[in-house]
Amino acid sequence: MEKFSEKLEQFFKDFGKGRKMVLSTSENDRVSSRMMSVVQINGDFYFQTDTELRKYHQLSVNRNAAL
DSSP: HHHHHHHHHHHHHHHHEEEEEEEEEEEEEEEEEEEEEEEEEEEEEOOOOOOSSSHHHHHHHHHBBBO
C-alpha cells in the first residue's frame, strides 16, 4: 500500500493544478469522449460543462465517468 501512496502522491504532483484531459461518459451503453480542461484541488478533479450539452445530460443519467 505504501508504494501505491507514493505513486499517487507523485501523480498529483505531476498533474499540478490543471491540464487538459479526455473525459469519457456514457448513456445507453454509448460512450462519448471529449477533451476537457480539468483542475485538481486536494485530490478531487473538477471540470465544467453547460446544462444544455450532451456531457451534462450523460452525467445526469449515469454518474460513472473516466478521465
